[in-house]
Amino acid sequence: MTQDTVLLERDGPVAILRLNLPERLNPLALPLQQRLREVLAALASDASVHALVLTGAGKAFCVGADLSGMQPPGDGRSLGEWTHDTMVSLSNRLVEDLRGLPVPVVAAVNGPCAGAGVGLALAADIVLAARSAYFFLSFMPRLGIVPDLGSTWFLERFVGRPRAVAMSLLGERIGGEQAAQWGLVWACVDDDQLLAQALVTAHRLAALPAHAALEIRQVYDRAAQQDLSAQLQLEAERQRALIERPSFREGVRAFLEKREPRFRP
Template sequence: MTIENPLLEERHGDVLVISLNIPERLNPIARELQHALRARLAALREDRSVAALVLTGSGRAFCVGADLSSNMAGNGTSVGQASYETMESLSNRIIEDLRTLPMPVVSAVNGPAAGAGVGIALAADVVMAARSAYFYLPFMPKLGIVPDLGTTWFLERFVGRARAVGMTMLNEKLSAEQAAQWGLIWSVVDDADLRTQALALAERLAKLPAHAAREVRAAYDSAGRVSLVEQMRYEAERQRELLDAPSFAEGVKAFREKRDPIFPRN
Protein backbone atom coordinates (compact mmCIF):
# COMPACT_ATOMS: atom_id res chain seq x y z
CA MET A 1 0.00 0.00 0.00
CA THR A 2 1.49 3.31 -1.11
CA ILE A 3 1.33 6.22 1.32
CA GLU A 4 1.21 9.39 -0.74
CA ASN A 5 1.32 12.10 1.94
CA PRO A 6 2.68 10.64 5.20
CA LEU A 7 3.07 14.15 6.64
CA LEU A 8 0.90 17.25 6.56
CA GLU A 9 2.20 20.75 7.30
CA GLU A 10 0.70 24.05 8.39
CA ARG A 11 2.60 27.27 8.87
CA HIS A 12 1.51 29.81 11.49
CA GLY A 13 3.98 32.68 11.39
CA ASP A 14 7.27 31.32 12.68
CA VAL A 15 5.63 28.15 14.07
CA LEU A 16 5.44 24.99 11.94
CA VAL A 17 2.87 22.24 12.60
CA ILE A 18 3.71 18.76 11.29
CA SER A 19 0.98 16.09 11.46
CA LEU A 20 1.69 12.38 11.10
CA ASN A 21 -0.75 11.49 8.37
CA ILE A 22 -1.88 7.89 8.07
CA PRO A 23 -5.17 8.46 9.93
CA GLU A 24 -7.00 5.39 8.63
CA ARG A 25 -4.44 3.22 10.48
CA LEU A 26 -4.00 5.56 13.47
CA ASN A 27 -0.64 6.86 12.24
CA PRO A 28 1.73 3.89 12.57
CA ILE A 29 5.42 4.63 11.98
CA ALA A 30 5.42 3.10 8.52
CA ARG A 31 8.72 3.24 6.69
CA GLU A 32 7.46 5.93 4.31
CA LEU A 33 6.45 8.11 7.24
CA GLN A 34 9.81 7.64 8.94
CA HIS A 35 11.77 8.58 5.83
CA ALA A 36 9.56 11.63 5.23
CA LEU A 37 9.89 12.77 8.84
CA ARG A 38 13.67 12.37 8.89
CA ALA A 39 13.99 14.36 5.67
CA ARG A 40 11.76 17.15 6.97
CA LEU A 41 13.57 17.37 10.30
CA ALA A 42 16.90 17.55 8.48
CA ALA A 43 15.61 20.49 6.43
CA LEU A 44 14.30 22.18 9.58
CA ARG A 45 17.76 22.08 11.09
CA GLU A 46 18.83 24.65 8.50
CA ASP A 47 15.62 26.69 8.38
CA ARG A 48 16.08 29.83 10.48
CA SER A 49 12.54 31.03 9.69
CA VAL A 50 10.99 28.35 11.94
CA ALA A 51 11.26 29.26 15.62
CA ALA A 52 9.15 26.42 17.09
CA LEU A 53 7.72 23.09 15.93
CA VAL A 54 4.44 21.39 16.86
CA LEU A 55 4.23 17.64 16.19
CA THR A 56 0.79 16.04 16.22
CA GLY A 57 -1.30 13.37 14.49
CA SER A 58 -4.03 13.48 11.87
CA GLY A 59 -7.37 11.95 12.71
CA ARG A 60 -8.13 10.40 16.07
CA ALA A 61 -4.65 9.16 17.08
CA PHE A 62 -1.22 10.61 17.67
CA CYS A 63 0.82 7.53 16.75
CA VAL A 64 0.31 3.83 17.49
CA GLY A 65 3.90 2.76 16.92
CA ALA A 66 5.16 -0.02 14.68
CA ASP A 67 3.22 -0.99 11.58
CA LEU A 68 2.55 -4.63 12.51
CA SER A 69 0.41 -5.11 9.40
CA SER A 70 3.49 -4.92 7.15
CA ASN A 71 6.14 -7.55 6.51
CA MET A 72 8.81 -6.81 9.09
CA ALA A 73 11.41 -9.33 7.86
CA GLY A 74 14.15 -8.38 5.44
CA ASN A 75 15.48 -10.36 2.49
CA GLY A 76 17.25 -13.33 4.01
CA THR A 77 17.25 -11.90 7.54
CA SER A 78 15.15 -12.58 10.62
CA VAL A 79 12.47 -10.21 11.88
CA GLY A 80 14.70 -9.32 14.81
CA GLN A 81 17.74 -8.53 12.69
CA ALA A 82 15.73 -6.57 10.14
CA SER A 83 14.06 -4.54 12.89
CA TYR A 84 17.40 -3.89 14.59
CA GLU A 85 18.86 -2.56 11.35
CA THR A 86 15.82 -0.33 10.74
CA MET A 87 15.93 1.05 14.29
CA GLU A 88 19.64 1.77 14.12
CA SER A 89 19.56 3.38 10.68
CA LEU A 90 16.16 5.09 10.72
CA SER A 91 13.77 4.92 13.68
CA ASN A 92 16.21 5.81 16.47
CA ARG A 93 17.54 8.64 14.34
CA ILE A 94 14.10 10.29 14.44
CA ILE A 95 14.33 10.58 18.23
CA GLU A 96 17.86 11.97 17.96
CA ASP A 97 16.69 14.43 15.29
CA LEU A 98 13.87 15.72 17.50
CA ARG A 99 16.16 16.03 20.52
CA THR A 100 18.78 18.02 18.62
CA LEU A 101 16.64 20.44 16.59
CA PRO A 102 17.69 24.05 17.12
CA MET A 103 14.12 25.12 17.93
CA PRO A 104 11.76 24.05 20.75
CA VAL A 105 9.45 21.11 19.96
CA VAL A 106 5.91 20.68 21.26
CA SER A 107 4.08 17.33 21.08
CA ALA A 108 0.33 17.82 20.80
CA VAL A 109 -0.95 14.34 21.63
CA ASN A 110 -4.41 14.37 20.07
CA GLY A 111 -5.30 10.73 20.76
CA PRO A 112 -3.66 7.40 21.58
CA ALA A 113 0.13 7.34 21.78
CA ALA A 114 1.03 3.66 21.84
CA GLY A 115 4.17 1.61 21.43
CA ALA A 116 6.95 3.57 19.78
CA GLY A 117 4.52 6.48 19.49
CA VAL A 118 5.12 7.10 23.19
CA GLY A 119 8.84 7.58 22.54
CA ILE A 120 8.11 10.00 19.70
CA ALA A 121 5.72 12.04 21.86
CA LEU A 122 8.11 12.22 24.80
CA ALA A 123 11.05 13.27 22.63
CA ALA A 124 9.55 16.78 22.48
CA ASP A 125 10.58 19.54 24.87
CA VAL A 126 7.00 20.12 26.03
CA VAL A 127 4.17 17.58 25.76
CA MET A 128 0.51 18.64 25.80
CA ALA A 129 -2.30 16.09 25.51
CA ALA A 130 -5.99 16.15 24.71
CA ARG A 131 -8.18 14.98 27.57
CA SER A 132 -9.22 11.85 25.61
CA ALA A 133 -5.62 10.89 24.81
CA TYR A 134 -3.74 8.09 26.53
CA PHE A 135 -0.31 6.46 26.62
CA TYR A 136 -0.03 2.70 26.19
CA LEU A 137 2.90 0.26 26.14
CA PRO A 138 1.84 -3.11 24.71
CA PHE A 139 5.44 -4.24 24.11
CA MET A 140 5.93 -6.82 26.88
CA PRO A 141 2.37 -7.88 27.83
CA LYS A 142 1.23 -8.26 24.21
CA LEU A 143 4.41 -9.02 22.25
CA GLY A 144 7.10 -10.12 24.70
CA ILE A 145 9.51 -7.32 23.77
CA VAL A 146 10.83 -4.20 25.51
CA PRO A 147 9.78 -0.60 24.80
CA ASP A 148 11.97 1.14 22.25
CA LEU A 149 12.69 4.48 20.56
CA GLY A 150 13.95 5.85 23.86
CA THR A 151 10.77 5.09 25.78
CA THR A 152 12.57 3.34 28.68
CA TRP A 153 15.01 6.28 28.96
CA PHE A 154 12.24 8.87 29.06
CA LEU A 155 9.96 6.98 31.46
CA GLU A 156 12.66 6.16 34.01
CA ARG A 157 13.70 9.82 34.15
CA PHE A 158 10.27 11.43 33.97
CA VAL A 159 8.18 9.25 36.29
CA GLY A 160 10.70 7.05 38.15
CA ARG A 161 11.47 3.36 38.02
CA ALA A 162 8.41 2.07 39.91
CA ARG A 163 5.89 3.77 37.64
CA ALA A 164 7.93 3.06 34.51
CA VAL A 165 8.08 -0.66 35.27
CA GLY A 166 4.40 -0.81 36.19
CA MET A 167 3.37 0.99 33.04
CA THR A 168 5.55 -1.38 30.97
CA MET A 169 4.33 -4.63 32.51
CA LEU A 170 0.70 -4.15 33.54
CA ASN A 171 -0.96 -3.63 30.14
CA GLU A 172 -2.87 -0.58 31.35
CA LYS A 173 -3.56 2.62 29.44
CA LEU A 174 -2.28 5.74 31.17
CA SER A 175 -4.82 8.53 30.74
CA ALA A 176 -3.71 12.04 29.84
CA GLU A 177 -4.91 13.25 33.22
CA GLN A 178 -2.86 10.61 35.05
CA ALA A 179 0.16 11.33 32.85
CA ALA A 180 0.00 14.97 33.88
CA GLN A 181 -0.37 14.05 37.56
CA TRP A 182 2.70 11.80 37.30
CA GLY A 183 4.75 14.55 35.65
CA LEU A 184 5.09 12.65 32.38
CA ILE A 185 3.61 15.53 30.37
CA TRP A 186 3.20 19.28 30.80
CA SER A 187 -0.57 19.69 30.58
CA VAL A 188 -3.98 18.35 29.57
CA VAL A 189 -6.55 20.38 27.67
CA ASP A 190 -10.01 19.73 26.27
CA ASP A 191 -9.89 17.97 22.92
CA ALA A 192 -11.44 20.88 21.05
CA ASP A 193 -8.80 23.25 22.43
CA LEU A 194 -5.68 21.15 21.79
CA ARG A 195 -4.61 22.68 18.48
CA THR A 196 -5.22 26.25 19.65
CA GLN A 197 -3.46 25.71 22.96
CA ALA A 198 -0.51 23.91 21.35
CA LEU A 199 -0.07 26.75 18.88
CA ALA A 200 -0.25 29.33 21.66
CA LEU A 201 2.37 27.42 23.62
CA ALA A 202 4.63 27.11 20.57
CA GLU A 203 4.29 30.83 19.89
CA ARG A 204 5.49 31.53 23.45
CA LEU A 205 8.45 29.20 22.96
CA ALA A 206 9.25 30.83 19.62
CA LYS A 207 10.02 34.07 21.46
CA LEU A 208 12.82 32.50 23.48
CA PRO A 209 16.46 33.09 22.56
CA ALA A 210 17.55 31.04 19.55
CA HIS A 211 19.81 28.87 21.71
CA ALA A 212 17.15 28.12 24.34
CA ALA A 213 16.18 24.59 23.30
CA ARG A 214 19.71 23.30 22.97
CA GLU A 215 20.93 24.89 26.20
CA VAL A 216 17.99 23.72 28.31
CA ARG A 217 18.13 20.15 26.94
CA ALA A 218 21.87 19.97 27.57
CA ALA A 219 21.53 21.34 31.10
CA TYR A 220 18.95 18.79 32.18
CA ASP A 221 20.71 15.91 30.41
CA SER A 222 23.81 16.83 32.39
CA ALA A 223 21.83 17.05 35.64
CA GLY A 224 20.62 13.49 35.14
CA ARG A 225 24.10 11.98 35.11
CA VAL A 226 26.37 14.01 37.41
CA SER A 227 26.59 15.00 41.07
CA LEU A 228 25.23 18.24 42.52
CA VAL A 229 28.71 19.75 42.76
CA GLU A 230 29.48 18.80 39.16
CA GLN A 231 26.16 20.21 37.96
CA MET A 232 26.75 23.52 39.71
CA ARG A 233 30.12 23.72 37.99
CA TYR A 234 28.40 23.01 34.67
CA GLU A 235 25.90 25.81 35.34
CA ALA A 236 28.67 28.24 36.19
CA GLU A 237 30.54 27.37 33.01
CA ARG A 238 27.46 27.91 30.86
CA GLN A 239 26.71 31.22 32.60
CA ARG A 240 30.27 32.34 31.86
CA GLU A 241 29.44 32.17 28.16
CA LEU A 242 25.74 33.03 28.16
CA LEU A 243 26.04 36.14 30.34
CA ASP A 244 28.23 37.68 27.65
CA ALA A 245 25.76 36.83 24.85
CA PRO A 246 23.45 39.39 23.17
CA SER A 247 20.34 37.71 24.57
CA PHE A 248 21.34 38.46 28.16
CA ALA A 249 22.06 42.09 27.32
CA GLU A 250 18.62 42.37 25.70
CA GLY A 251 16.99 40.71 28.71
CA VAL A 252 18.57 43.16 31.12
CA LYS A 253 17.68 46.11 28.88
CA ALA A 254 14.06 44.93 28.63
CA PHE A 255 13.87 44.47 32.40
CA ARG A 256 15.04 48.04 32.96
CA GLU A 257 12.62 49.35 30.35
CA LYS A 258 9.74 47.32 31.83
CA ARG A 259 8.94 45.49 28.59
CA ASP A 260 9.15 41.97 27.19
CA PRO A 261 12.54 41.12 25.68
CA ILE A 262 12.91 40.75 21.92
CA PHE A 263 15.69 38.24 21.54
CA PRO A 264 17.90 37.98 18.43
CA ARG A 265 17.02 34.97 16.29
CA ASN A 266 20.60 33.98 15.42
Protein backbone atom coordinates in the same frame (compact mmCIF):
# COMPACT_ATOMS: atom_id res chain seq x y z
CA MET B 1 1.90 4.11 -0.25
CA THR B 2 1.09 7.17 -2.36
CA GLN B 3 -0.37 9.63 0.14
CA ASP B 4 1.80 12.24 1.81
CA THR B 5 2.65 10.52 5.08
CA VAL B 6 3.64 13.78 6.76
CA LEU B 7 1.82 17.11 6.45
CA LEU B 8 3.62 20.39 7.10
CA GLU B 9 1.90 23.72 7.75
CA ARG B 10 3.07 27.10 9.00
CA ASP B 11 1.61 29.52 11.51
CA GLY B 12 4.09 32.37 11.28
CA PRO B 13 7.35 31.26 12.90
CA VAL B 14 5.75 28.00 14.10
CA ALA B 15 5.81 24.86 11.95
CA ILE B 16 3.00 22.32 12.42
CA LEU B 17 3.92 18.77 11.50
CA ARG B 18 1.24 16.06 11.34
CA LEU B 19 1.74 12.33 11.04
CA ASN B 20 -0.67 11.50 8.25
CA LEU B 21 -1.89 7.91 8.13
CA PRO B 22 -5.15 8.68 9.97
CA GLU B 23 -7.11 5.69 8.69
CA ARG B 24 -4.57 3.44 10.46
CA LEU B 25 -4.10 5.71 13.49
CA ASN B 26 -0.68 6.89 12.29
CA PRO B 27 1.60 3.85 12.67
CA LEU B 28 5.31 4.40 12.14
CA ALA B 29 5.37 2.86 8.68
CA LEU B 30 8.79 3.02 7.04
CA PRO B 31 7.75 5.61 4.40
CA LEU B 32 6.39 7.82 7.19
CA GLN B 33 9.61 7.51 9.19
CA GLN B 34 11.72 8.31 6.16
CA ARG B 35 9.60 11.31 5.22
CA LEU B 36 9.55 12.55 8.80
CA ARG B 37 13.35 12.54 8.93
CA GLU B 38 13.48 14.50 5.66
CA VAL B 39 11.06 17.13 6.95
CA LEU B 40 12.88 17.47 10.28
CA ALA B 41 16.17 17.95 8.45
CA ALA B 42 14.62 20.70 6.34
CA LEU B 43 13.16 22.41 9.40
CA ALA B 44 16.51 22.26 11.20
CA SER B 45 18.11 24.36 8.46
CA ASP B 46 15.19 26.81 8.04
CA ALA B 47 16.01 29.98 9.97
CA SER B 48 12.42 31.22 9.66
CA VAL B 49 11.16 28.36 11.87
CA HIS B 50 11.40 29.19 15.58
CA ALA B 51 9.25 26.39 17.08
CA LEU B 52 7.56 23.15 16.04
CA VAL B 53 4.25 21.51 16.92
CA LEU B 54 4.16 17.74 16.34
CA THR B 55 0.77 16.03 16.25
CA GLY B 56 -1.23 13.36 14.46
CA ALA B 57 -3.87 13.67 11.76
CA GLY B 58 -7.27 12.24 12.60
CA LYS B 59 -8.14 10.60 15.91
CA ALA B 60 -4.69 9.39 17.02
CA PHE B 61 -1.21 10.70 17.68
CA CYS B 62 0.69 7.51 16.83
CA VAL B 63 0.07 3.84 17.59
CA GLY B 64 3.68 2.78 17.23
CA ALA B 65 5.30 0.26 14.93
CA ASP B 66 3.65 -0.83 11.71
CA LEU B 67 3.37 -4.52 12.62
CA SER B 68 1.76 -5.37 9.28
CA GLY B 69 4.97 -4.29 7.57
CA MET B 70 7.32 -6.34 9.73
CA GLN B 71 8.39 -9.26 7.56
CA PRO B 72 11.73 -11.08 7.18
CA PRO B 73 13.69 -9.08 4.59
CA GLY B 74 14.63 -12.04 2.40
CA ASP B 75 18.32 -11.16 2.38
CA GLY B 76 19.47 -13.73 4.92
CA ARG B 77 18.78 -11.61 7.99
CA SER B 78 16.24 -12.71 10.57
CA LEU B 79 13.32 -10.48 11.46
CA GLY B 80 15.09 -9.59 14.71
CA GLU B 81 18.26 -8.63 12.87
CA TRP B 82 16.31 -6.57 10.34
CA THR B 83 14.43 -4.80 13.14
CA HIS B 84 17.69 -3.97 14.94
CA ASP B 85 19.26 -2.60 11.77
CA THR B 86 16.16 -0.54 10.91
CA MET B 87 15.99 0.92 14.41
CA VAL B 88 19.67 1.88 14.40
CA SER B 89 19.62 3.40 10.92
CA LEU B 90 16.15 4.97 10.87
CA SER B 91 13.75 4.78 13.82
CA ASN B 92 16.18 5.78 16.58
CA ARG B 93 17.34 8.65 14.40
CA LEU B 94 13.87 10.19 14.63
CA VAL B 95 14.29 10.66 18.37
CA GLU B 96 17.80 12.04 17.90
CA ASP B 97 16.50 14.38 15.18
CA LEU B 98 13.85 15.77 17.51
CA ARG B 99 16.25 16.12 20.43
CA GLY B 100 18.80 17.80 18.18
CA LEU B 101 16.37 20.20 16.52
CA PRO B 102 17.59 23.76 17.18
CA VAL B 103 14.07 24.99 18.00
CA PRO B 104 11.65 24.01 20.81
CA VAL B 105 9.24 21.16 20.08
CA VAL B 106 5.68 20.87 21.40
CA ALA B 107 3.97 17.48 21.07
CA ALA B 108 0.18 17.77 20.90
CA VAL B 109 -1.03 14.25 21.74
CA ASN B 110 -4.48 14.24 20.23
CA GLY B 111 -5.53 10.63 20.87
CA PRO B 112 -4.00 7.19 21.33
CA CYS B 113 -0.24 7.28 21.83
CA ALA B 114 1.01 3.71 21.95
CA GLY B 115 4.16 1.67 21.54
CA ALA B 116 6.96 3.56 19.85
CA GLY B 117 4.64 6.56 19.58
CA VAL B 118 5.23 7.14 23.30
CA GLY B 119 8.95 7.64 22.76
CA LEU B 120 8.26 9.94 19.82
CA ALA B 121 5.94 12.14 21.89
CA LEU B 122 8.21 12.27 24.93
CA ALA B 123 11.14 13.38 22.79
CA ALA B 124 9.43 16.79 22.57
CA ASP B 125 10.38 19.59 24.95
CA ILE B 126 6.79 20.16 26.08
CA VAL B 127 3.97 17.61 25.78
CA LEU B 128 0.30 18.56 25.85
CA ALA B 129 -2.33 15.83 25.94
CA ALA B 130 -5.97 15.98 24.94
CA ARG B 131 -8.39 14.82 27.60
CA SER B 132 -9.28 11.81 25.43
CA ALA B 133 -5.62 10.92 24.80
CA TYR B 134 -3.87 8.00 26.46
CA PHE B 135 -0.39 6.52 26.66
CA PHE B 136 -0.07 2.76 26.26
CA LEU B 137 3.10 0.65 26.41
CA SER B 138 1.98 -2.40 24.50
CA PHE B 139 5.44 -3.92 24.06
CA MET B 140 5.80 -6.54 26.80
CA PRO B 141 2.14 -7.35 27.58
CA ARG B 142 1.18 -7.79 23.92
CA LEU B 143 4.41 -8.70 22.11
CA GLY B 144 6.98 -9.85 24.68
CA ILE B 145 9.48 -7.11 23.82
CA VAL B 146 10.84 -4.06 25.66
CA PRO B 147 9.69 -0.45 25.10
CA ASP B 148 11.79 1.41 22.55
CA LEU B 149 12.39 4.74 20.79
CA GLY B 150 13.68 6.09 24.07
CA SER B 151 10.55 5.26 26.09
CA THR B 152 12.55 3.60 28.88
CA TRP B 153 14.93 6.58 29.10
CA PHE B 154 12.18 9.18 29.18
CA LEU B 155 9.74 7.35 31.45
CA GLU B 156 12.18 6.60 34.26
CA ARG B 157 13.16 10.26 34.35
CA PHE B 158 9.66 11.69 34.02
CA VAL B 159 7.54 9.45 36.25
CA GLY B 160 10.12 7.42 38.21
CA ARG B 161 11.08 3.78 38.04
CA PRO B 162 8.06 2.27 39.90
CA ARG B 163 5.54 3.82 37.51
CA ALA B 164 7.70 3.23 34.45
CA VAL B 165 8.10 -0.48 35.27
CA ALA B 166 4.41 -0.89 36.08
CA MET B 167 3.39 0.80 32.82
CA SER B 168 5.75 -1.50 30.93
CA LEU B 169 4.65 -4.74 32.59
CA LEU B 170 0.94 -4.14 33.07
CA GLY B 171 0.24 -2.28 29.86
CA GLU B 172 -2.45 -0.13 31.42
CA ARG B 173 -3.62 2.94 29.53
CA ILE B 174 -2.60 6.19 31.19
CA GLY B 175 -5.15 8.85 30.28
CA GLY B 176 -4.35 12.48 29.62
CA GLU B 177 -5.43 13.71 33.05
CA GLN B 178 -3.50 10.99 34.86
CA ALA B 179 -0.45 11.66 32.69
CA ALA B 180 -0.56 15.31 33.77
CA GLN B 181 -0.95 14.34 37.44
CA TRP B 182 2.09 12.06 37.14
CA GLY B 183 4.20 14.70 35.42
CA LEU B 184 4.41 12.68 32.23
CA VAL B 185 3.05 15.67 30.27
CA TRP B 186 3.00 19.41 30.89
CA ALA B 187 -0.78 19.75 30.77
CA CYS B 188 -4.04 18.06 29.80
CA VAL B 189 -6.53 20.19 27.86
CA ASP B 190 -9.95 19.74 26.30
CA ASP B 191 -9.82 18.02 22.94
CA ASP B 192 -11.18 20.98 21.00
CA GLN B 193 -8.57 23.27 22.58
CA LEU B 194 -5.51 21.09 22.08
CA LEU B 195 -4.13 22.54 18.86
CA ALA B 196 -4.94 26.11 19.88
CA GLN B 197 -3.15 25.66 23.21
CA ALA B 198 -0.22 23.95 21.49
CA LEU B 199 0.11 26.92 19.14
CA VAL B 200 -0.07 29.42 22.00
CA THR B 201 2.69 27.49 23.75
CA ALA B 202 4.76 27.20 20.57
CA HIS B 203 4.53 30.94 19.88
CA ARG B 204 5.73 31.65 23.42
CA LEU B 205 8.66 29.34 22.80
CA ALA B 206 9.33 30.94 19.42
CA ALA B 207 9.99 34.24 21.19
CA LEU B 208 12.83 32.78 23.27
CA PRO B 209 16.51 33.21 22.39
CA ALA B 210 17.49 31.07 19.42
CA HIS B 211 19.72 28.84 21.56
CA ALA B 212 17.08 28.15 24.22
CA ALA B 213 16.00 24.63 23.27
CA LEU B 214 19.43 23.10 22.81
CA GLU B 215 20.87 24.71 25.93
CA ILE B 216 18.00 23.63 28.18
CA ARG B 217 17.90 20.06 26.79
CA GLN B 218 21.63 19.63 27.22
CA VAL B 219 21.86 21.00 30.74
CA TYR B 220 19.04 18.76 32.00
CA ASP B 221 20.39 15.71 30.19
CA ARG B 222 23.72 16.26 31.94
CA ALA B 223 21.94 16.71 35.28
CA ALA B 224 20.65 13.16 35.02
CA GLN B 225 24.17 11.82 34.44
CA GLN B 226 26.36 13.52 37.02
CA ASP B 227 26.53 14.56 40.67
CA LEU B 228 25.66 17.97 42.10
CA SER B 229 29.23 19.24 42.16
CA ALA B 230 29.71 18.50 38.47
CA GLN B 231 26.35 20.06 37.63
CA LEU B 232 27.20 23.23 39.53
CA GLN B 233 30.39 23.48 37.51
CA LEU B 234 28.49 22.94 34.26
CA GLU B 235 26.02 25.69 35.17
CA ALA B 236 28.87 28.11 35.84
CA GLU B 237 30.50 27.23 32.51
CA ARG B 238 27.27 27.76 30.56
CA GLN B 239 26.64 31.09 32.30
CA ARG B 240 30.14 32.22 31.38
CA ALA B 241 29.40 31.57 27.71
CA LEU B 242 25.76 32.70 27.57
CA ILE B 243 26.22 35.97 29.45
CA GLU B 244 28.46 37.10 26.59
CA ARG B 245 25.60 36.79 24.11
CA PRO B 246 23.35 39.65 22.92
CA SER B 247 20.28 37.89 24.34
CA PHE B 248 21.54 38.40 27.90
CA ARG B 249 22.21 42.08 27.31
CA GLU B 250 18.71 42.48 25.85
CA GLY B 251 17.21 40.66 28.83
CA VAL B 252 18.95 43.00 31.27
CA ARG B 253 17.80 46.07 29.32
CA ALA B 254 14.22 44.77 29.26
CA PHE B 255 14.31 44.17 33.01
CA LEU B 256 15.59 47.66 33.73
CA GLU B 257 13.07 49.20 31.31
CA LYS B 258 10.21 47.09 32.76
CA ARG B 259 9.22 45.52 29.43
CA GLU B 260 9.24 42.12 27.77
CA PRO B 261 12.56 41.22 26.11
CA ARG B 262 12.72 41.23 22.32
CA PHE B 263 15.20 38.55 21.37
CA ARG B 264 16.59 38.39 17.88
CA PRO B 265 15.96 35.09 16.09
